[in-house]
Amino acid sequence: MSDRLEEEFGGWELFDALWSKLRSELPGNGETRDKTGTTDKLLEQLLEKEWDTPWVRDSMKLSQDVKSQEKANAARAKGNSYFHPKVKRYIEAVKHYNECLCYSEPASEARALAYANRSAVCYDLHRYEECLENIRLARAANYPERLADKLVKRELAAKQALADQATAAEAGNVTKPAQRRSLALTYKANGKVPQVADCLELAESKQFGRHVITNRDLKAGDIVAHEKPTHTLLVDIYRHVRCDYCLKDRMYTLMPCEGCTVAMYCSEECRKQAQLTYHRYECPILRDMWRIFTKIPVMAMRTVTMAITFFDHNVDEMLLHLGTLDEATVNPLAMDWTVAKRRDIYDTVHALATNDHVRDCK
Template sequence: MCEKSDENRCNLTNILMQLRRHLSVNHNVAALSQRFGALNSNLERVNFVEELIKSAEITIELQKDVKNDEIATKYREKGNEMYKKRKLKEAWEFYTKSVCFAEENSPNLGLAYANRSAVLFELNLHKQCLKDIKRALNHNYPEHLKSKLFVREKNSKNTAIEETCPHEAIPIVTNNNPNIQSASACIAVREEENWGRFVVATRDIKVGEVLAVEKPLVTLVVNELSNHCHECVSLCYNLIPCKTCTQAMYCSESCRDYAFDMYHKYECSILATLRFLQFDKLKLFALKISLQYNDLGETSDLLYRSDRYREIHNLVTNTTKRSVPDLFERATAAALIYDLVKTHTNFFSAFNQNNFKEILLLHMQTGPSNFHEIVELVPNSRGIYEPEEIASGAFAFLSLLNHSCCPNVARFSYGSTLVLRAIQNIQEGEQCFDNYGYHFALMDKSERKKHLQSQYYFNCVCQACEKNWPLFDSLPSFNSHEIEDSVFLKLSSGDVETAVTVAGDLCTKLGELQKLQPCKDFCQLQEIVKQCFVVMGNKRKIF
């Protein structure tokens, strides 16, 4: 059995510690480490760790995850307390948990839907309120309470308005690239030994231009209790639960049914255990991909596609650059997941076990270097919008962009779709550079290089690093532009009209300022331009 930790938790970290203790007592650790490091395939690595886990007699106890009316009732009662105090966010959270835990055919599910509809009514989410009322009536809602629910239904119908999309219309690529499904013809993919695959401009590109619009092949919502669909990532305040587990919620029956048929029927029984073991999002993401894609398939199509697994499979893994402890930790996670899938699902009645091990460990390596955040602006207590990660996505094309500490492109989230725009003028033949989270104005050179080497295994040679550009506070300022305070305030408050109105002019000014960089003026204006496009993307009106 997995031993209890000091925190009384059995998790991946403690399992690794237990495994190392076993090896230090019973084996020559140095010799085993050397043997593991000499392995050439992901299958060999997972099999190697499997044998060690068996010899250490480490087993994982499945965490029971079943619907429970008693728990559902407690959550609903807590929701009632919050509702009486007018704490609508907290009430919504408890009612949603009650929906999640209520047994499928019990009145508790109807009661949870009905109570959540009251919060939605208060928040003027009348369309969603009506859906929850309908669900309550379809799930054994008590007869003696229906009259009150009918009144709410009538009031909602009288005041219901069309639901608004949480983002503006998704930009489109105006001149499609014949070789890249999601990209404009203004860019192309090249490959060189020192750079790997990378993206270059095929003509001069202006600030603000759309270079690519890409949908992810697979997504993973990062929070367990979320107001986003676990399948399509759409913002939704009246999610419905998986009929069997308490780990996944969906915006509609169609998303729920699709997810179950594609992959959730396999992960459903083990997700609670994986989260109990504190598996991070990248390991859960690797599982989700591996449950859906087990075959590269035959193709003669030379188009680089965003909707095909082959492109995701062939993303860089950095295997040869990873340390033995890094690969061992990932192989251990893969072995534990494999055992749970084998023991508690029927997945391998249809799919090859060895292929699953290979792909699972593969994507535990591709994920950290390639997958991207999907973000949403969320209002804080002062009404200022701040970005929050809502999901991760596997984007085949966007993963080809190299890093720069002074990037010339940036990604913006529209639903689960990412839009790539130029945030500098880019000359024909110049490489398009994204930023992996380490900007020269915010982090000094040594720190940036350390982080980039640690996660991405390269030594950055961008302009900012080569010329050792200073941090923002030490940059020169030319006072070359003035932005009214009201524009700052409106953009930080999520005002789309302001963003649309000023974006074009600010992009032109940014292009003119480019010759002065590095300077405060360019950095400040670039952030404002980025904020304009962020505001047009995902934005939550309420909690």
């Protein structure tokens, strides 16, 4: 199975050609960046003009991302070939069943059968709780009545297996899985910035620019920061393995986005939260973005879509706020994060160093 969505064409070749076409009209052939912003404005005008030309649109081969019964059935058939008793490549089988779910229409037979197939894999792998969850999902997707007996038998067998496991656990015959160690700060947390230790400070120098220093000696292995990211991006190769929103590995119980054929979620809540934030903007173009580009431009898109959510989806208000923001005054280690608003938190992202002075115009 090819997990990557990127095609051989890629977007970089197109923009290399576009840059070659534009640079002749830029001051100094685009080799230098002027401080007045004139070059950037001219480049923006030229790009807007070129973007509407047929050669750009034809090169990108943009298309609407839609569900497809044909592709769903093909993916499920591939999954069945991996699930065959003589093959038993269960992980590959589940990935293809998940691909089928992504292409399937809501309440379609293809979707119901994919959930049922996934329940069979879970049963063979002794993942009985996930087996039962897939049976529930299959029924919710209008699993065909003619095959209902299969689910009933598998459901009863999974419940019996769980009961047997519970009995064995009570008798002490089951080894409990090791608990994952949770990360904790090695030193006292900063009172206003609880995600970092109170030994960290923000400094600035001509040699290093803005940087973080410590006011005490640290040992290898010390944990001085444990911070939740403002936004994340699931790389395309894991789209059939992890939740697009929380990133948890839930490949045996993922459910698809109802709008696109890319994103999958581990729960209705994650699907809802993604739609309320970034995915409402990305859904129609996500497959094309991955197909044409690589993860860096897609992450740039996610940065923008999440920025909009930090301002309650009010783009005009966001532009007004950022247009008047004095980035030199933004100090994430001096801000009180316990009472900070979402837009205050975004300011710390917006004011990150861009290293613009070391990048060429291209």
